[in-house]
Amino acid sequence: MPPRLILLLDEALDSTKETCIRKGDIAKKGEKLFLYKESTCYVTAPTSGTITSIAPFTGDFGENATYLVLEKDGKDEPADGISDFADVPDLAAADGALRTLPGAPPLELLAAPDSKINKIVISGMDSDLMSTTRQYLASKCMDDIKDGIERIKNMTGITDVFMAIPEKMSQLSAFQGMNTIKLTQDYIGTLPQMIMKNHMGIAPAAGTSCEDLGVCFMSIEAVLSLTRAYKEKAPVFDKIITVIGKDGGIKRVSAVIGTPIHRILTQLGLETREMDRIIIGGPLEGFSAYTLYHPVQPDMDTIILQDCEDIPGVSDYPCINCGKCVRICPAGVPVNLLVRYLEANLYQEAVDSFDLDACIDCGLCSYVCTARIPIFQYIRLGKHEQLMLEAEMETEAENA
Amino acid sequence: MHKQNKFTVSHAPFWHDGDSIGETNKNIMVAALPAIVFGVFQFGMAALGVICLAISSAMAWEALFQFISKRSIQIGDYNAAVIGMLTGMMLPATVPWWVVIVGTLVSVVLGQQVFGGIGANPFNPAVIGIAVLSVSWGTYFDFDAALLSYEFDFTALAPLGALDHQGVAATELFSTQSLLMGNQVGAIGSVFGLGLIIGGLYLILRGYIRWEISVAYIAGIIITAALFQMSNPEAYAGPMFHLFTGYTLLAVFFLAPESSSSPVNLIPMLIYGIMGGVMTILIRNIGAYADGTLYAILIINLINPVIDMIRPKALGKGVNNA
Missing domain, CATH: 3.10.20.90 (Phosphatidylinositol 3-kinase Catalytic Subunit; Chain A, domain 1)
Structure with a gap:
């Protein structure tokens, strides 16, 4: 373990408010750190130590977060009540303690009182190219996976739990008796929306997320971390x-x-x-x-x-209408037309007439673009701007 | 914290398939080589001169216009070179130098740059150039007259001209095989059918043109010509004659699939291609021009934006997309 850990909190630092945690505070292992009193998001300290710095962190699209620097004191002293969650294995307790486990289990989503989730897909296959993390884990620790799936079923009361694994996996037989979804190795097939469409018979609707349709995707690592956390009666890191x-x-x-x-x-x-x-x-x-x-x-x-x-460069060429993006788009978006509207900042038109909301964020259009237009960046920006616009309109409607 | 490197920060995806506009255009030029090389053998150094002048003047016009209009100069993407090359390929070898230069001016500037440059042209730029030339100085496009000084060891008549003047009996002068092997009088880059087909197949296999357009265009030619021939074999030539004469093959593989003036969705591509074939034959058989290809392409370019609105529903849009 390195002497200094950096913990990211998904909450913006607000200079007008007094923070809960301050520089020089001592954090214990497994202690939940909140930025403000009313905060709902937290990070768990992986070891005991001193907070030496709190500073803002800027992510994509100016998204603000805060990072804490934790200087390890080497004592690894556990916090009080670190194993409380293990006494009653229910969702709320788990959400209260284990949200930041490796694999990021979507406990907040599942524990939400208005949760519409009725199916869980445990993904044993990495969604993007090159990565082998999940496939590796899926081929190891078989018992822990089974154990974890049982626990999730008990905790959530959801019985429709699917296991998505590569179809060419050597230990395929070990998953017998489970609801498995066998995926080919192609990139498109591993995207959540495509798994839903091809294997679960759920047609994704434009502008809605998988969660809205009742399907929760969870990485296999999250399942394993949960199992380990309950076995060890302490969060794992x-x-x-x-x-x-x-x-x-x-x-x-x-x-x-x-x-x-x-x-x-x-x-x-x-x-x-x-x-x-x-x-x-x-x-x-x-x-x-x-x-x-x-x-x-x-x-x-x-x-x-x-x-x-x-590093492949991007260009400021206009679309030359070669049609490669339209051919490759798994969502049938007219990318050649969409990109013209996005370039002109016409986001509402892009949603209304050119299916911006149907895009499933696979990035293939930019990958094949002959003119090397950063299409995916335009699309993300368009979606981001559209969300902001909608939020703005909602507040206006509320105020009116 | 010690001083650290600066990293490149950009948006996903971080990979690219390696294609670029320059790469595409280079491949189009390579694909046109067989037809051009044959044209040079057939018509001599004059043909080489026309092609070279067309390419270089097109590039110069583009650079000049971009300089005047204060756009960035994009000569390195071979876009103008391709337009110039195609313009040159549609000219006879004996055309005067100034016709070539005027042609590329119209192609590059009026055909593309005034609309906003690459990707913004509603019509195929090279076709615009040749259409203007053939209307303005039609005498140079009378291939029989233009190539009078040449001596060929085959029927020295432009097949479509012969068809127009002498009726269907003229088609007997040309066997399909000899047309395919380039034994005909015509423009530099349009006589060698086999070369154009090889180039076209190369572009299709490499994915640089949309095969649906080419296939539909050929289907349009064959079906329409066959229907005409069936209705009156005395008056109309057969499909193979039409396919291997005039600008047909050039249109099928190089002109109609020009990316910014053609559709990208499946059904529109088929309509576009078939329309092209149908219009070509209609103009040849009923219209006043011996070779209707140019106007057929301009007409399908014109309907492209409208038909390309026929597109599949996007994912999750099956229910209530208006």
């Missing part, structure tokens, strides 16, 4: 990560949540140069980190290093 170097060499490491990624890279002897790219998540759907101090997150399955010379 070891995350399995696939690290892919510039040469394409794949390594799998286990790291404590909060570890700055430069520690992992140094350990593996991977070096970075100026202007390289650090990709977190997969090559098609991930994001790029701007610092090597980016911490390991509960849902971070992959780190990819891309050499600065291997």
Whole structure:
């Protein structure tokens, strides 16, 4: 475990309010740290130590978060009531303690009083290319998986639990008796919306998420972490990560949540140069980190290093209507027309006439674009702007 | 924290399939090579001169216009080179130099740049250029007259011209095989049927043109010509004659599938292609022009935006998409 951990809190730092945690506070292992009194989101301290810094963190689209730096004191002192959750295995207790387990179990979603979830898909296959984290876990620890699935069924009362695994997996027989969904190795087939459409007979509706349709996707690592947490009666913090170097060499490491990624890279002897790219998540759907101090997150399955010379450029060419995006789009979006509207900031038209809301975020349109337009970026921006617009209209309607 | 490297931060996806506009255009030029090389063998150095002048003047016009209109100069993407090359391929080898230069001016500037440059042209730029030339200086497009000084060891008549003047009896002068092998009088890049087919297949296999358009265009030609021939074999030539003469194959593989003036959805591509074939034959058989290909392409370019609105419902839009 590194001497210094960085914990990300998904809440913006507000200078007008007094924070709960302050610089110099002592945190104990397993202690939940809230930013403000009324906060609902928390991080769990993986070890005991002192908070040495609280600072704002900016993500994609100016999304604000806060990071805490935890200086380890080496005592690993457990917090009071760290194992309370294990006494009564119910959803609320689990949500109260285990939300930040490796694999990021969607406990908040399941525990929500108005939850419409009636099916759970446990995904034993990585959704993006290159990553092997989930496939690796699916092939190990079979008993723990079964145990975890039983526990989830008991906790949630949902009996429709599916297990999505690669169809070519060697230990396929071990999953006998479970509801399995066998996936081919192609990228599109592993996307949640496509699993729903192809294997569960649920037609995704444009503008609604899988959760709205009652399907909750959960990574296999989340299941395993839950099992381990209940066995050990304490939260666990070891995350399995696939690290892919510039040469394409794949390594799998286990790291404590909060570890700055430069520690992992140094350990593996991977070096970075100026202007390289650090990709977190997969090559098609991930994001790029701007610092090597980016911490390991509960849902971070992959780190990819891309050499600065291997980075494909984007251009400011207009769409030349070659039609490759339309051919490849799994959602049937008229990308060639959509991108013209997005470039002109006409987001409402993009939703109304050109199916922006049907996009399932696979990123393939940008991957094949002959004109090298950053289409996926336009699409994400368009969706983001559209959400903001809708939220604005709602507040206006409320105020009126 | 010590000083650290700056990293490239950008949006997903982080990979690309490696294609680019320049790459596409280079491949189109490679695909046109067999037809052009044959044209040069057939018509001599004059043909090479026309092609070279067309390519270079098109690139110069594009650069000049982009400079004047204060756009970034995109000469390196070979876009103008392809337009110039196609314009040159549709000209006879003996055309005067100034016709070539005027042609590429119309192609590049009026055909594309005034609409906003690459990707914004509603019509195929090269077709615009040739259409304007053939209307303005039609005499240069009388291939029989233009190539009078040449001596060929085959029937030295432009097949479509012969058909127009002499009626269907003229088709007997040309066997399908000799048409395919380029034994005909015509424009530099349009006489060698086999070469155009090889180039077209290359583009289709590499995915640089949409095969649906080419296949539908051929189907349109064959069906319409066959119907005409069945109705009156005395008056109308057969489908193979039409397929291998004039600009037909050039249109099938190079002109009709030009990306920004053609549709991208399946059903529209089929309609577009078949319409192209149908219009070509209608103009040839009923209209006043010996070769209707140019106007057929302009007409299908015109309907492209309308028919391309026929598209499949997007995922999750099956119920209430208006």
